[in-house]
Amino acid sequence: AHPPGPDGRAWPDGVWVVELAPVREASAVSEAVLTVLGARETAVQGSPGGRGATAGAPPADPLDQLAEHCGQRRMLLLLDNCEHVIGAAAELVEGLLTRCPGVTVLATSREPLGVPGESVRPVEPLPQDVALRLLAERGAAGRPGFRVSDDPDACAEICRRLDGLPLALELAAARLRVLGPRQIADRLDDRFRLLGTGSGSRTVLPRQQTLRAVVDWSWDLLAEDERAVLRRLSVFSGGCALAEAEAVCDTPDTLSLLASLVDKSLVVAATGSRTGSAPAGMRYRLLETVGEYAAERLAESGERAAVERRHLAAYRELVRVGDPELRGHGQTHWLGVFEREHDNVRAALRTAVDHKEEQEALCLVLAMSWFWQLRNHRTDALAWSSAVAALGPDPFEEPVRPAVPLTEPCTALPPPWSEDQQWEARRGIRLMLLAGSDDGAFTADRPGTRSRLRAIVSAYGPGLPQNCRQPGTTWFFARLMTGDLPGITETMEELVLASRAQGDSWHLGLALMLRAKLLNDRTEGLIRSGLDADEALALFERAGDLYAIAESLSARAETHERQGRYEEAAADLERAMGCCARIGAHAQIPLFKARLASVRLDAAGAADDQDAARRAEELLVEAVEENAVHFGQTAGTSRLLLARRYGRTGRTDLARAQLHTLESENPYARRALFGGMVSGLHGWLDCLEGEFDRALDHLRLAVERFDRLVFLVAPHLIVGQLPSAAWAKTRLGDPEAGARLLGAHARHTELPEGIGLHPFPPASDTEIQQHAEAVVRTALDGPAYTRAHAEGRDLTVEEAAALI
Numbered sequence: 001a002h003p004p005g006p007d008g009r010a011w012p013d014g015v016w017v018v019e020l021a022p023v024r025e026a027s028a029v030s031e032a033v034l035t036v037l038g039a040r041e042t043a044v045q046g047s048p049g050g051r052g053a054t055a056g057a058p059p060a061d062p063l064d065q066l067a068e069h070c071g072q073r074r075m076l077l078l079l080d081n082c083e084h085v086i087g088a089a090a091e092l093v094e095g096l097l098t099r100c101p102g103v104t105v106l107a108t109s110r111e112p113l114g115v116p117g118e119s120v121r122p123v124e125p126l127p128q129d130v131a132l133r134l135l136a137e138r139g140a141a142g143r144p145g146f147r148v149s150d151d152p153d154a155c156a157e158i159c160r161r162l163d164g165l166p167l168a169l170e171l172a173a174a175r176l177r178v179l180g181p182r183q184i185a186d187r188l189d190d191r192f193r194l195l196g197t198g199s200g201s202r203t204v205l206p207r208q209q210t211l212r213a214v215v216d217w218s219w220d221l222l223a224e225d226e227r228a229v230l231r232r233l234s235v236f237s238g239g240c241a242l243a244e245a246e247a248v249c250d251t252p253d254t255l256s257l258l259a260s261l262v263d264k265s266l267v268v269a270a271t272g273s274r275t276g277s278a279p280a281g282m283r284y285r286l287l288e289t290v291g292e293y294a295a296e297r298l299a300e301s302g303e304r305a306a307v308e309r310r311h312l313a314a315y316r317e318l319v320r321v322g323d324p325e326l327r328g329h330g331q332t333h334w335l336g337v338f339e340r341e342h343d344n345v346r347a348a349l350r351t352a353v354d355h356k357e358e359q360e361a362l363c364l365v366l367a368m369s370w371f372w373q374l375r376n377h378r379t380d381a382l383a384w385s386s387a388v389a390a391l392g393p394d395p396f397e398e399p400v401r402p403a404v405p406l407t408e409p410c411t412a413l414p415p416p417w418s419e420d421q422q423w424e425a426r427r428g429i430r431l432m433l434l435a436g437s438d439d440g441a442f443t444a445d446r447p448g449t450r451s452r453l454r455a456i457v458s459a460y461g462p463g464l465p466q467n468c469r470q471p472g473t474t475w476f477f478a479r480l481m482t483g484d485l486p487g488i489t490e491t492m493e494e495l496v497l498a499s500r501a502q503g504d505s506w507h508l509g510l511a512l513m514l515r516a517k518l519l520n521d522r523t524e525g526l527i528r529s530g531l532d533a534d535e536a537l538a539l540f541e542r543a544g545d546l547y548a549i550a551e552s553l554s555a556r557a558e559t560h561e562r563q564g565r566y567e568e569a570a571a572d573l574e575r576a577m578g579c580c581a582r583i584g585a586h587a588q589i590p591l592f593k594a595r596l597a598s599v600r601l602d603a604a605g606a607a608d609d610q611d612a613a614r615r616a617e618e619l620l621v622e623a624v625e626e627n628a629v630h631f632g633q634t635a636g637t638s639r640l641l642l643a644r645r646y647g648r649t650g651r652t653d654l655a656r657a658q659l660h661t662l663e664s665e666n667p668y669a670r671r672a673l674f675g676g677m678v679s680g681l682h683g684w685l686d687c688l689e690g691e692f693d694r695a696l697d698h699l700r701l702a703v704e705r706f707d708r709l710v711f712l713v714a715p716h717l718i719v720g721q722l723p724s725a726a727w728a729k730t731r732l733g734d735p736e737a738g739a740r741l742l743g744a745h746a747r748h749t750e751l752p753e754g755i756g757l758h759p760f761p762p763a764s765d766t767e768i769q770q771h772a773e774a775v776v777r778t779a780l781d782g783p784a785y786t787r788a789h790a791e792g793r794d795l796t797v798e799e800a801a802a803l804i
Contacts, residue, residue, distance in 0.1 A: 011104070013075040021081040026088035030062030033077070033092065039069035063092060067099040074102035082109035083264070084221055090115050110218060111263035122265070125164030125287070132159055134166060138173030146176055154181035161188045163287040171195040171211055191292060215293045218266055229257045230266055230286075231301060234294035235311045238343035239285030241272070247314040248307060258284055266290055272340065283340075308351045315341065315348040316360055319367040320411050326370050327506050329544030332583050338371045339584070342380075349384055358391040359415035362425040367411045369432060370470070374547050376587035378436065385433050395426040396455040403427065407465050424466060427459060431471040453478045468499040468507050480712055488518055488713045489525070496532075509539035509548060516555040520562060521716045523749060530559040550579035554592065557599070566603035570596055590627035594620055594638035598762075601645060605763045617645055624658075636666045636674060643681055644764050652685050659685075676705035676717060684724045684768060687731075695728040696804065703801045715797045719748045720765060723772040725804040730772075735779035736788045737803055742773055743792020744800035 018036045023029055033039075077096070082089040090113040093105050097117065107113055112120045126134065132148050135155055139146040148155045158181060162168040172195060175184055187194045195211035219227065232249045233240070246254045261267040262284070272283040286294060298304050318341060325334040338345075345368060352361035365388050372381040395401060401423055410417065410425040417425070434452075456478040466472040473495060480491045492515040499508040516532035519525030533556035540548040553576040560569035573596040580588045597620035604612035623638045639662045646655035659678055668674040679702035686695030699721050706718055722745040730738035777785055792800065 011074055011076045013073040013102075015076040015078065017078045017080065019080050020085060020089065023085055026085050029085050029088040030066060030092055033079075034062055034065060034069075037066070037069055039065055063095045066092070066096060070096065070100040070103050072102055073100070075104070077103060077105045079105060079107040082107050082113065083111060083218075086111060086113065089113060110221075110265045111260070126159075126166060126169070127164065128156065128159055131162075131164040131169055132156065134169050135159060135173055138170055139176040142174055143176045148181075151181040154185045157185040158188070161185070161288055162191075163289055165287070165289065167214055168195065168211055168289060189292075191289060192296075211289065212293075215290065218264065219293070219297070222261075222264070222266075225251055226257055226260055226264075227297070228301075229254060230261055230290075231294045231298040232303075232307045233267065233284070233286055234291050234298050235304075235307050235347070236285070236344060237347040238341075239268075239283045240344065241281055241283055244311075244314045244318070244341075244344070245284055248310045250310060305355075311344070312348045312351045312357070312360055315344050316364055316367070317414060319345060319371075320363060320414060323367040323370060323411060326374065327543060327545045327548070331544065331546055335371070335374065335583055338368075339375065342377075346380070346384075349388075353387050353391065356391055358388070359417055359422060359425070361388040361391060362422070362429060363411055363415055364388075365432075366409070366425060366428055374583070374585055376585075381432065382436055385429050385436075389426070389429045389433060392422075392426050394430065395423055396430060396452060396459060398455070400455045400459050402458070403460050403464055403466065405464050405466075409466075409469060428471055431456070431474045435471060435474055450482065453481050457482055457484055463498070463501075465502055468495070468502045468504065468511070470507070470510070473507075473511070477709075481709060489522075492518060505539050506543050506545070506548075509536040509543070509552070512536035512539070513548065513552050513555055516552075516559065518713060520555065520558040521714050526559060526562055530556065530563075533559055546579040546583045547585055550576040550585070550588065550592075553579070554595070557595070561599055561602070564606070566599050566606070569599045570603070573599065590623045591637055593626070594623035594641050597623060598641050602763050620645060636662050636668060636678075640677060640681065643685075647681070647685055647688060648764050648767065650688075652688050655681075655685055670705075672705060672707050673710050673714070673717070676702040676710065678702075679705060680717075680721045680724070683721065683728070687724050687727045690731075692728040692731045695724065696732070699725050699728070699804050703804055711797060715748065718797055718801050719745055721804065722800055723765075723769045727768075727772040727775050729803075730776045730779050735776050736784070738772070738776040739780060739785050739788030740792035740795065741800060741803055742769075742776060743789035744795040744797075744803075745769065745792075746789070747793040747795075748797060748800075 016036055018033050020029065020032060023032050079089055079093070086109060089107065089109070093107065093113055094115040096103050097105065097115070112118060125131075132155060135158065136146070136148040139148075158172055159169065162172060168191075172184055175194065179187075184194065192210075192212040219230075222230065229249045229251055233245065235248065236244070240248070242255065242258075245258060249257075251257060258267060258269075262269045266286070268285050268287060269282050270285075272281055298307065319338065322334045322337060325331065326338070345364065349361060349364050351357070352364060365384050368384075369381060372378065403424060404420050406420065406424055410421050410428065413421075434456075456475060460467055460472065460475045464472070467475050476491050476495045480488060492511070496508070496511045496515055499511040502508075512532040513536040516529040516536060519529035519532070533552055537549065537552040537556065540552055553572040557569040557572035557576070560566070560572065573592050577589050577592045577596070580586070580592065597616045600616035600619065601613055604610070604616055620638065620642050624642050627638045639658045643655040643658040643662075646652070646658065659681060662678060663670065666674075670678075679698050683695045683698035683702060686692065686698055702721055703718060710717055722741045726738035726741035726745070729735070729741065780788070795803070
C-alpha cells in the first residue's frame with residue numbers, strides 16, 4: 001500500500017497494489033484484495049455502525065466486505081497479472097466500480113477485463129531506440145564495459161528479432177556475460193534454448209526466468225481451439241488478412257478466436273496499408289518469438305503438412321485470381337495486395353517445391369511472373385522459375401512434345417490440370433528462364449543454343465493462341481534466330497497479325513508496343529512506329545493498365561525524339577513517370593527521368609540554350625543518383641547517357657569514371673547488348689583522348705559482345721560504332737578503310753526515298769560522324785574519298801563490322 005503523496009488530491013485514501021500472480025484459484029481473488037486492504041477487520045468487528053458478526057452466521061461475501069470497506073473512499077486499486085484469473089478479476093472490478101464511485105482500478109493483464117467503462121491501454125513492444133537503451137543498460141550491469149556502439153548491427157538485430165519485448169531483452173542482456181552480441185543474434189533461431197535456464201534472475205517469478213516459461217504461461221491459459229488457431233497462424237509469413245486466416249486455420253469461428261488471441265496479446269492486429277481506392281483491412285501477425293513457439297507446437301500436433309497445404313492453396317488462389325487484374329483498372333490495388341503478400345507467396349512456393357507439388361508450383365510462378373516484372377523482382381523470378389522447372393521434365397528436350405491449342409492461359413483454372421495444360425505450363429516456365437537468363441541463354445551464339453531454339457520452334461505451330469500470350473511470344477523470336485523468319489520486320493508483322501486474329505486486346509497492345517520500340521531503331525520504321533505506339537496507347541488506356549500506358553508513352557516519346565519533336569517527347573516521358581509513380585514501379589522512374597534529361601539536352605543543343613543544357617545535365621545526374629539503388633540494364637542506361645554528356649563537353653575523365661562505376665556495380669556491363677554499348681563508349685572516349693589503338697580494341701570488343709540477336713533486332717548499335725572506327729583507322733594510317741566505314745554508316749542510317757520524313761539522330765551521333773568525316777577527308781583527296789565511300793555503301797552491317 002502507498003499512502004497519499006503529492007498527488008493525494010486524486011486518491012486521498014491511497015494507492016493499493018494487489019499482486020495476483022501467486023493466486024491460483026478464482027475464488028481467492030477477492031481474498032487477496034481483502035488481505036492487501038486490511039479489510040478483514042471490517043468483517044470480524046462489524047460495520048462502522050456497530051453491527052458485530054453473529055456466531056454461527058454464514059461468512060460474509062468477500063465482494064460485500066470490499067464494497068463496505070471501500071465505501072466512499074477515493075483510492076486507486078492496482079491489480080497486477082490478472083490474465084490467469086480473468087473472470088474473477090472482471091467480476092470483482094465490475095462490482096466494486098458499480099458500488100464504490102470513488103474507487104479507480106488499474107489492472108494489468110494479457111487481455112482486457114471486458115467490463116463496462118473499461119479503457120484499454122495496450123502496452124506495445126519497445127521502440128527500437130528504447131529497446132537498444134534497455135539492452136545497453138542491462139548489458140553493462142552484467143558485463144562492465146559493454147556498449148551497444150561496439151556492435152550496433154548485432155544489437156539492433158537482437159532488439160528487432162526479440163520484438164522489443166522487455167523481458168526477452170533482459171534475458172538476452174544476461175547472456176552478454178558469456179556471449180558477444182553477434183553470437184547472440186546468430187543464435188536467435190534457437191532462442192528458447194539460448195534464453196533458457198540460467199539467463200534470468202533467480203528472484204523473479206518462475207514464469208519470468210526463461211523465455212520459454214514466459215510463452216508457456218500464455219499458452220497454458222488458452223482454450224484448445226485458441227491453441228489450434230495460434231499454432232496454425234505460424235505458417236504465415238509477414239502476417240495475413242482475415243480471409244486467408246479463415247482458410248488456413250479452418251476452425252468454425254476463426255474471427256472470434258482471432259479476436260480473443262488479439263485481446264490476449266498473442267496476435268498483433270493492425271490496419272493494413274491502403275491499396276488504391278480500396279479501404280485498408282486488418283492484418284494479423286505473430287511476434288517472432290510467439291511465431292517460433294507456435295511453429296514448435298504445430299510440429300508437435302502432427303498437422304503441419306495439412307496446414308501448409310491449406311496455406312499453399314489459399315495463396316495460389318489469391319495470385320491466380322489477382323494476376324489478370326494486374327493488367328487493368330484494378331492494377332494499383334492488386335499490386336499492393338501482391339506486394340503485401342509476397343512473403344506468404346514465397347512460403348507457399350517453398351511448400352510446393354519441397355513437397356514436389358509441380359502443378360501448384362507452376363501455377364504460382366506463372367501467376368506471379370507479371371508482378372515480378374512490374375516491380376522489378378527479377379531475382380525472385382529467376383530463382384523460383386529455376387526451382388520449379390527442376391520439378392518436371394524439360395519440355396524442349398528431344399523428342400519434343402508438340403503444343404496443342406489452348407484458348408485460355410493455364411492459370412485460368414486452378415490445379416489439377418489436364419496433361420496438355422501441365423506441359424504448356426512447363427513450356428512457359430522454360431521460356432521465362434530463357435528470356436530472362438543472366439548469361440543471355442536465349443540470345444547467345446554458343447553450342448546448344450541453336451538446337452534449343454529449334455526445339456521451341458518445333459513445339460509451337462502457327463496459329464496457336466498461346467503464341468500471342470506471354471511468354472509464348474518468345475516463339476516468334478526463336479523463329480527469327482533460327483532463320484525461319486527473314487528479319488525483325490517480318491517477325492513483328494507476323495506477331496501483330498496473329499495477335500489481332502486472337503482478339504486479345506491487351507496482348508495486341510503489347511505486340512504493337514514492342515514493334516514500335518523495335519522500329520524506332522530503324523530509320524525506315526519511324527512512321528510505322530508512331531502509329532503502333534498510338535494504337536497500343538489507346539488499347540492500354542481502355543484496359544486501365546498504367547504500366548503498359550507508361551511503356552507505350554515511352555515508345556512514342558522515342559519516335560518523337562527521332563523526328564526532332566522534343567517537346568512532345570518530353571511531355572510523353574513526364575506522363576510516363578507519373579504513371580509509374582502511381583503504381584510504385586520505382587525502378588522505371590529514374591530511367592524515364594534520364595531519357596527526359598537526354599531529350600532536353602538535345603532540345604537545348606538545337607536551340608543553343610546553355611542554361612537549359614545545364615538544367616538538363618543536373619536532371620541527368622539526379623537520375624543517376626536515384627538509379628544507384630537499382631541494378632539491371634535499365635539502371636545502367638542513365639550512366640551511359642551521363643558518360644556521353646561528359647564526353648561531348650570535354651570531361652572525358654568524368655565520363656570514364658561513370659563507365660568504370662557501371663562496370664564495377666552492374667553485372668550487365670560486360671555482357672551482350674549492354675556490354676557492347678559500354679565498350680563502344682570507351683572506344684569513342686579513346687578517340688577523344690588520342691588513344692587510337694586502344695580505341696579499336698574497345699570497338700572490336702563492342703562488336704564481339706553484340707551477339708546475333710543484336711545484329712538482327714538492333715543493327716543500329718553496330719552501325720553507331722562505325723564513325724569512331726573510321727576516325728581511329730584514319731589516324732592509324734588507313735584512311736581508305738575509314739572512308740569505307742563512313743560509307744557503310746551513311747547507307748545504313750539514311751531513309752528510303754519518298755518516305756517524307758527526316759530523322760534527327762542524337763546530337764552526339766551527329767558530332768562523332770561529322771568529326772570522323774572531317775578527319776578522313778583531310779587524309780584523302782576527293783576522288784579517293786568518293787571511291788572508298790561508295791565501296792562502303794555496298795557493305796552489309798556484318799561486313800562493315802568485320803572492317804573494324
